[in-house]
Amino acid sequence: MAMKGDAYLKCIDPNCGCDYDIDSTNVQCEKGHLLDVKYKCRPSEKLKEIFYQRRNSQGNIFNESGVWRFRELLNFCQIDTENIEECSKYLVSLDGAEGRQSKPYQMTKAAEFAGLESNNMWLQPEGYNPSGSFKDNGMATAVTHAKMVNAKKIVCASTGNTSASAGMFAANEGINCDVYIPAGQIAPGKLSQAYQFGAQIVEVDGNFDDALKQSLDDAHNHDGYTVNSVNPFRIEGQKTIPFRALEYLNWEVPDWIVYPGGALGNTSSCGKALMELYEWGWIKKIPRIAVINSEGASTLSDLYNGKFEDEELRWNKGNPNTELISRYYDYLDKEGLRPKTKATAIQIGRPANILKGLRALEFTNGVATTVSDSEMLDGMSVVGLNGFDCEMASGASVVGIKKLISEEIIKKDDIVVGILTGRQKDAMIPVDYHSNPANKFAKPPKN
Ligand SMILES: [Zn+2]
Numbered sequence: 001m002a003m004k005g006d007a008y009l010k011c012i013d014p015n016c017g018c019d020y021d022i023d024s025t026n027v028q029c030e031k032g033h034l035l036d037v038k039y040k041c042r043p044s045e046k047l048k049e050i051f052y053q054r055r056n057s058q059g060n061i062f063n064e065s066g067v068w069r070f071r072e073l074l075n076f077c078q079i080d081t082e083n084i085e086e087c088s089k090y091l092v093s094l095d096g097a098e099g100r101q102s103k104p105y106q107m108t109k110a111a112e113f114a115g116l117e118s119n120n121m122w123l124q125p126e127g128y129n130p131s132g133s134f135k136d137n138g139m140a141t142a143v144t145h146a147k148m149v150n151a152k153k154i155v156c157a158s159t160g161n162t163s164a165s166a167g168m169f170a171a172n173e174g175i176n177c178d179v180y181i182p183a184g185q186i187a188p189g190k191l192s193q194a195y196q197f198g199a200q201i202v203e204v205d206g207n208f209d210d211a212l213k214q215s216l217d218d219a220h221n222h223d224g225y226t227v228n229s230v231n232p233f234r235i236e237g238q239k240t241i242p243f244r245a246l247e248y249l250n251w252e253v254p255d256w257i258v259y260p261g262g263a264l265g266n267t268s269s270c271g272k273a274l275m276e277l278y279e280w281g282w283i284k285k286i287p288r289i290a291v292i293n294s295e296g297a298s299t300l301s302d303l304y305n306g307k308f309e310d311e312e313l314r315w316n317k318g319n320p321n322t323e324l325i326s327r328y329y330d331y332l333d334k335e336g337l338r339p340k341t342k343a344t345a346i347q348i349g350r351p352a353n354i355l356k357g358l359r360a361l362e363f364t365n366g367v368a369t370t371v372s373d374s375e376m377l378d379g380m381s382v383v384g385l386n387g388f389d390c391e392m393a394s395g396a397s398v399v400g401i402k403k404l405i406s407e408e409i410i411k412k413d414d415i416v417v418g419i420l421t422g423r424q425k426d427a428m429i430p431v432d433y434h435s436n437p438a439n440k441f442a443k444p445p446k447n
Contacts, residue, residue: 007076009035009232012356014318022076023149027216027230034356035232036272042280043072051247057096062087066099067140067240073276074141074236077148092144094172098136099240101128103248104417107386113378114402121401121416122254124245125388127423131193133345133391134241134266134421135165141237142227143169151225153178157212158194158228159186160345161422166227167197176200178224180215182207189426190344207338209350229265230352238269239276245417246283253285255414258404260396260421261291261300261368262346264357271360287417289366290410291357292400294373294393297339297347300357303328304368315362320355342373342429345393345422367409375399377433381441383420384430392429394420 009020011029018029019038028034051070054063062068062084068091071081079086104122111121126134143166146154153176156166163179170177179194183203191201202218204211212228219226227234242257259266270289277283293301303313308328313321332338332349339349351357360366371379379395379402397418404410424430434442 006040007078008038010038012036012318012359022078025149025151025225027226027232034230034353037074037076037232037236039075045280045282047072048247048251048282060084061093061096062091064096064100065093065140066102066244067137067237068093068096069099070240070243073243074239076141076233076236077144090144090148092140092147092169092173094130094136094140094168097130098140098237099129099244102126102134102241102244104245105388107383107388109385110379110382110398113382114398115405116401116412116414116416120414121418122245122249123383123388123398123418123420124241125390125420125423126241127390127394127420129165131161131165131168132423132425133161133165134238134419135161136168137240138229138234138237138265138269139165139169139227142231142233143173145231145233146175146225146227147173149225151223152176153224154227155215155219155224156180156227157208157215159190159208160425162228163191163199164193164197167194167199170199171197178202178215178218180204180211180218182211193425212352228352229263229268234265235269235272235353235356238266239273241266241419242270242273246277249415249417251283253283254287254417256290256401256410256416257287258290258292258397258401258416258418260343260346260393260400260419261293261357262297262348262351262393264291264300264351264353266419266421267291267360268353268356271356271363274360275363286364289360289364290400290404291361291366291368292396293368293370294341294343294346294376294396295370296341296373297349298370299328299349299351300354301368301370304358304361313358315355315358317362318359320358322355325354341376343376343391343393343396345391346396367404369400369403371396371399371403374439375403377429378440380424381430381433381439385441388420389424390420391422391424391426394422397421
């Protein structure tokens with residue numbers, strides 16, 4: 001059973017070492033570094049059997065939930081996890097639906113396209129979450145923490161999946177939600193879910209970075225609670241994405257876990273999950289993480305692969321060259337280079353979690369690469385031909401696997417899990433793709 005004082009927040013910078021109480025709402029340390037949720041206890045491996053048994057939920061929503069089924073591994077509320085009344089009092093859930101339907105599937109046509117045996121490739125559709133993306137995993141935990149600290153309002157900067165998820169959870173919990181966006185730059189359709197769930201849209205003069213900055217300031221000064229992925233509690237919920245993948249593979253660790261790369265919250269949470277499981281002795285092998293950027297928003301891939309100033313940026317045991325990152329951002333500003341891809345979910349030039357992402361890549365001997373928009377569309381489309389729905393950014397996982405196989409970085413007999421991060425929310429993307437017979441999987445209309 002959890003003890004009070006077991007969970008706390010700690011700065012990720014080993015040279016800094018600030019720590020904070022678990023009910024702090026700081027999203028960074030006083031020197032501006034990201035924070036981790038840390039646990040003093042070491043969960044027993046016997047929990048594997050308990051997690052398995054909970055898949056027969058017997059009407060308990062916290063067992064039904066693909067997030068809270070693993071609640072011992074994210075028990076920052078420090079509750080008695082077997083006591084359902086305590087769970088109901090603290091844990092925020094969309095009636096058990098977050099993460100419930102997401103698990104890895106074999107998709108024959110996608111595997112054939114990528115160049116792997118069908119038995120060796122798994123794709124996990126996180127779009128089958130209630131708001132249509134992986135964000136619900138981390139929003140369940142972030143909003144749980146918001147309630148724990150009595151926040152009356154949650155706040156995010158988002159032009160898509162985050163705002164949809166935050167709005168849905170806020171509506172369910174009866175709390176307010178403010179969504180900050182750059183004025184005049186966002187197609188209103190992108191925000192239709194946020195409007196639908198009653199979120200308050202706040203327009204900010206400037207670009208997305210300005211909107212994020214103002215949302216963080218307003219959260220800080222006006223009692224809002226930030227639910228962007230800089231919030232370390234978001235990362236806790238997103239750990240359940242690899243937990244579910246590993247559990248469905250009977251905790252037999254794959255060789256690779258592949259994610260599209262945006263703000264790098266997923267990379268960070270996968271890395272943290274693997275670090276913890278390895279430290280606890282639950283896994284003996286560490287899968288490698290591959291992050292797939294869009295060519296038009298390739299900050300991580302550029303820096304990691306030494307394409308800027310010929311230096312390969314690394315976590316370097318907690319001493320990353322942050323000056324290199326600053327110079328890269330200055331260069332983007334100076335050249336007027338803005339992230340540009342039709343896969344808007346990963347159209348991010350300044351990944352908020354880049355340092356946690358680098359830490360994850362270092363721990364897992366990971367790789368980063370890029371794919372083009374047209375390749376992502378092929379990846380998205382071949383997933384569709386298996387009867388699964390995903391958004392364009394998710395196509396990056398499939399086509400990224402294909403690229404890494406062709407470069408012999410992923411070997412043909414490796415076991416690979418790719419994460420499909422979200423569901424199709426832009427109806428015209430598949431329509432346009434299939435209207436052009438030049439596209440690989442196009443099936444144009446007949447007349
Ligand atoms: Zn610090």
